[in-house]
Structures are given as C-alpha cells and as structure tokens.
Amino acid sequence: MRRNDTVIGLVQRHSSGLPPADRPVMKGRTLAVACVIVSAAAGVALLRRWYRRSIYALPRRRLGKTGLSVTVVSLGGVGLGGTEPDELYGGVSDEVAIATVHRAIARGINYIDTSPLYRESERRIGLALEALSEAERARVHIGTKVGDNCPPYSDNGGFSPFSYNGVMCSIRHSLRQLRVVKRLETVLLHDPTLAELEEFASPGGGLEALVELQQQGVVGHIGIGCVEHEVHAAFMRNVSSAAVLLSVNDYNLLRRYGSSASWAEAAALGIGVLNAGVFYMGLLADPRNSWNVGFKAGLEHPELRTLAKEMGEWAEARGVHLRTLAIQFGASHPCVASCPVGCRTPEEVDEVVDSMLERIPARIWRDFYNTFESRVVALGREAHWYYNKASSQI
Numbered sequence: 001m002r003r004n005d006t007v008i009g010l011v012q013r014h015s016s017g018l019p020p021a022d023r024p025v026m027k028g029r030t031l032a033v034a035c036v037i038v039s040a041a042a043g044v045a046l047l048r049r050w051y052r053r054s055i056y057a058l059p060r061r062r063l064g065k066t067g068l069s070v071t072v073v074s075l076g077g078v079g080l081g082g083t084e085p086d087e088l089y090g091g092v093s094d095e096v097a098i099a100t101v102h103r104a105i106a107r108g109i110n111y112i113d114t115s116p117l118y119r120e121s122e123r124r125i126g127l128a129l130e131a132l133s134e135a136e137r138a139r140v141h142i143g144t145k146v147g148d149n150c151p152p153y154s155d156n157g158g159f160s161p162f163s164y165n166g167v168m169c170s171i172r173h174s175l176r177q178l179r180v181v182k183r184l185e186t187v188l189l190h191d192p193t194l195a196e197l198e199e200f201a202s203p204g205g206g207l208e209a210l211v212e213l214q215q216q217g218v219v220g221h222i223g224i225g226c227v228e229h230e231v232h233a234a235f236m237r238n239v240s241s242a243a244v245l246l247s248v249n250d251y252n253l254l255r256r257y258g259s260s261a262s263w264a265e266a267a268a269l270g271i272g273v274l275n276a277g278v279f280y281m282g283l284l285a286d287p288r289n290s291w292n293v294g295f296k297a298g299l300e301h302p303e304l305r306t307l308a309k310e311m312g313e314w315a316e317a318r319g320v321h322l323r324t325l326a327i328q329f330g331a332s333h334p335c336v337a338s339c340p341v342g343c344r345t346p347e348e349v350d351e352v353v354d355s356m357l358e359r360i361p362a363r364i365w366r367d368f369y370n371t372f373e374s375r376v377v378a379l380g381r382e383a384h385w386y387y388n389k390a391s392s393q394i
Contacts, residue, residue, distance in 0.1 A: 058108040058353060063337040064272025066221040066243045068141055068185060070111040070338045072331045073356050075104040075349070076276060077114025079342030081121035081153075092344050094124055101128035103346035105140055107353045113246070113274065113340045115145040115190055115225075116154035116174060126179035142178065143186030143244075145225060146170045146206060147196065162192065162199040167206035171213060185220040186244050187213075192226065194234060201238045211241060223271070227386060232262040242271055246340070249277035251333055253284055253311065253326050254304060254376060255384055263335040272337045278330025279341065280308070281385075285323040285351075287312040303383045311372060320364060324355040331356065 058071040080097040082090055092100075097120070101112070114121045122144060129137050148154045148170070149161045157169030175181060187210055189200055200206045213219040223244025224235040236242050245266045250258025258275065266273050279285040287308040312322040330339050343349045 058356065060110070061337045062272070063221075063274075064243060064266070065270035066186070066272055068111075068221070068272075070141065071109050072336075072338055073109060073327065073352055074111035074113060074274070074338040074340045075101065075109050076340035076342040077112060077121035077125060078118045079344040079348070080114075080124050081118035083120060087119060090344060094120075094127065096345055097121075097124040098128040098131065099346050100343055100349060101125055102132070103349040104343065105132070105136065107349055109349075109353070110139055111141045111143070111185075111338055111340075113143045113186070113188075113276075115148060116170065116177075117145070117148040117150050117190060119150075119153050122153075122174055122177035126177050126181065129181065130179045137180060141185040141220075142181050142183075143188065144174045144178070144184055145188045145190035146210070147190040147192055147200070160199065162189075162196050162206045164204050164206060164209045167200075167209035168213075171209070171218065175218075183218060183220060186223060187219050187221075188223045188225040188244060188246055189235070190225055192224075192231060194231060197231060197234055197238070201235075207239060207241075214241070225274075225276070229257070229262045233265065236265055236269060236271060242269070244272050244274065246274040246276055249280055249385070251275050251336070252278050252280050252330050253322075253372075254280055254308065254379070256376070258333075263333070267335050273333075273335045274338055274340055275330050275333065275336045276340045278326055278339045279323070280304075280326075281342075283308045284311070284326035287322065299385055301383060301385055303379065304385070307372070307375060307379070311368075314368070314371060318364060318367075320360065321355065323351060324358050324360065325364075325368065327352060327355045328358075328360060 058073060060069045060071050062068070063070050080092065080100060081087070082092060084091045101124070104112070112125060114125055116122060125142070129140070129142075146167045147161045149156060154161070155169055155173035156166035159166035159169060161167070161170065171184070171187070174184070189197070189206070192200060207222070210219055210222050214222070221243040222239065222241045223246065224232065224239075224242070225246030225248070226232065227248045227250075232245060232247070236245070245262065247258045247262065249255055250262075255277075258273075263273055265271075283305070287305070308322075311325075315322040315325060327339065327341070330336070341352050343352060
C-alpha cells in the first residue's frame with residue numbers, strides 16, 4: 001500500500017482538517033447576530049452548530065471531464081427507497097423521504113444519485129423535486145442508472161436491460177418516476193457482468209441509446225457504477241464516452257482498494273470518480289446499530305464489525321464521532337469528486353454535512369493511523385462484504 005493511500009497520508013496532505021482547496025467560504029452573517037438571538041444559558045451548543053452551518057458551505061469539486069461542479073457530499077438514493085424494515089437500508093415513509101431530499105438541498109447538496117433498483121427512490125425523489133420551485137430544482141443535478149431488472153421499479157419494456165430498446169424504455173420510465181426532471185446529468189450502467197457490458201457496448205446495444213439521448217439533451221454524461229475493478233477497466237477501455245466512475249465500498253477507513261488501478265486509470269482519462277461507501281453501508285457511521293437494520297441484518301463478518309466498533313469507541317473517547325473521520329477520509333483522496341451517502345432522514349443529512357465541515361486536529365489522524373492502520377491492512381478480502389448480483393437481496 002502506498003503511503004498516500006493511508007490515514008497518515010491524509011494528515012500529511014490536510015493537516016488543517018480539510019483539503020486546502022475545500023476550505024469553507026465565509027458568508028455574510030456574523031456570530032454577533034447569533035449571540036443576540038441565542039440565550040447565553042442554553043445556547044452554546046446550538047450557537048456553535050448554527051455558526052458552522054451559517055459560515056461554511058460544502059466544498060465543490062469538478063466531476064472529471066463532465067465539467068459538473070458537485071458538492072463533495074452528495075445524496076445517494078438507496079436510503080430513500082425502502083418501505084419495510086428489511087428492505088435496503090430500512091423502511092421510511094414517503095413523507096420522511098421527501099423531507100430528506102429537501103433537507104439535503106437546503107444544506108447545499110447539489111447532486112442526487114439514484115436507481116430503479118432502489119425501489120421507491122426515484123418516485124420519492126420526483127415527489128420531492130415537484131414540491132420545489134423551478135429555481136430550486138435548477139440547482140440540483142440528478143443522476144440515475146440503467147441495466148436493472150427489478151419490476152415494477154424498473155421497466156425495460158420486455159427487452160434486455162442492456163439492449164438499445166431496453167435502455168430507451170428504462171430512461172423513459174425513470175423520467176416518469178422523477179416527474180419534473182427533463183435532463184439526467186449522469187446515467188450509469190449498473191452492476192453489469194463482463195458479458196452484460198459486452199452486450200451494452202455492442203452495435204445495437206444500450207450504449208447507442210444513451211449516446212442518442214445525449215445528442216437530444218436528455219442525458220448529460222455516461223458512466224458505470226459497480227464493484228468489480230475488471231468491469232471498471234473494461235468499461236473505460238471500450239466506452240469512449242465514459243465520463244463517470246462510481247466505485248462501491250472501495251475507499252474508506254476499513255477498505256482501500258479503490259485507489260489502485262481503477263482510479264488511476266480514471267484520472268488519466270479525465271473520468272470523474274464518485275466514492276460510494278465511505279460509511280461501508282452505515283457501519284462506520286453507527287458501528288453498534290447500523291448493520292442491524294434492512295438487508296444488512298443478515299450480514300455476519302465479525303472481524304469487520306469488531307474493528308469498526310473499536311474505531312467508534314476510540315473516536316468517542318476523544319470527543320470525535322467516527323462518522324466524521326469516515327466522511328472526511330473518504331473525501332480526501334485526490335481522485336474523488338463526491339461521496340454519495342444514502343441518508344434516510346433529514347437528521348442523517350445534518351449529521352453527514354456537519355461531519356464533513358468539522359475541523360479535525362492533525363494529531364487525531366496521526367493517533368488513528370498509529371492505532372488502526374496495521375489492522376486495516378491485515379484484513380483479508382474474506383473479511384469484507386461484497387455485493388453479489390446473483391444472490392443479493394437488494
């Protein structure tokens with residue numbers, strides 16, 4: 001593992017807590033105004049939170065050659081799609097999902113990534129956007145995926161999800177679900193096998209449909225979202241219009257595979273990287289409880305869980321939340337443009353954004369590295385969870 005791929009590399013590059021290019025920007029409101037409003041007796045914690053939210057804006061980064069300027073934290077639609085306790089990340093109501101989208105936009109998040117695979121997610125995002133003004137909607141980039149076959153949430157018209165007709169039907173269905181969205185800034189091919197990718201990229205395949213929709217202005221940029229690095233490489237090699245790579249559970253406090261060949265090749269080609277999984281599906285946000293809800297309740301991986309819990313206890317003893325370390329580490333890699341996070345509630349949005357903006361002393365990063373890095377490196381691949389398209393409950 002290269003030195004810059006470790007926690008200590010984060011200390012060396014960003015000793016002030018946030019990357020220099022991402023330091024927050026001062027706005028017009030002042031602390032003096034807040035002091036008048038908030039009582040001295042009960043308002044210290046509230047004042048600090050209000051002050052941070054008022055003067056700090058989420059950093060934005062360029063998403064590779066797309067030219068899009070996206071917030072370093074984005075909203076992943078997977079948290080919005082479940083209706084039952086055992087679905088996805090756990091069930092939420094339409095009302096809560098809509099409020100979550102609204103809170104994300106209010107906190108400055110300007111990119112939302114979803115998929116038909118995430119059940120009710122597209123429909124709920126559509127309802128949320130419909131309730132906003134046109135000016136508010138114009139500030140947000142929406143992306144979805146093709147290649148899913150999960151009716152009634154997907155509709156490929158009875159065709160292969162990777163064919164020209166299947167992709168055309170899928171995009172039409174997504175736009176119906178998203179209601180007021182007329183342009184999808186990103187469309188990603190979702191979790192293909194190598195054989196499915198070959199079908200997609202062949203003459204008469206789904207890629208031709210996306211290129212045609214690009215020419216019509218319905219689709220902005222084409223990319224891939226999957227786990228397997230060999231599929232990343234094949235997509236970037238065979239799809240000249242590739243502009244976005246969404247990598248899953250590949251670069252976080254427990255797992256560091258993304259910064260290998262896939263991301264280096266993406267950077268060389270100007271392909272923007274989305275780092276999904278900075279919380280390892282919630283494990284690094286709430287090590288005690290997150291893997292007890294939704295489909296995650298059936299996961300084992302005791303070595304992984306134990307290490308995450310120890311990290312959480314270590315951070316708590318030093319007055320820092322593990323969630324804060326996780327989001328800032330995941331965003332620290334120079335290839336990463338944004339980290340999609342599958343928030344389920346408005347409160348989770350606030351927690352994630354506040355964590356991104358919090359200042360972490362360099363000594364915390366150094367101590368964390370000295371305590372845990374050797375154990376993270378020692379984790380074998382068998383200790384980790386991997387998405388399996390054929391057997392997954394998602």
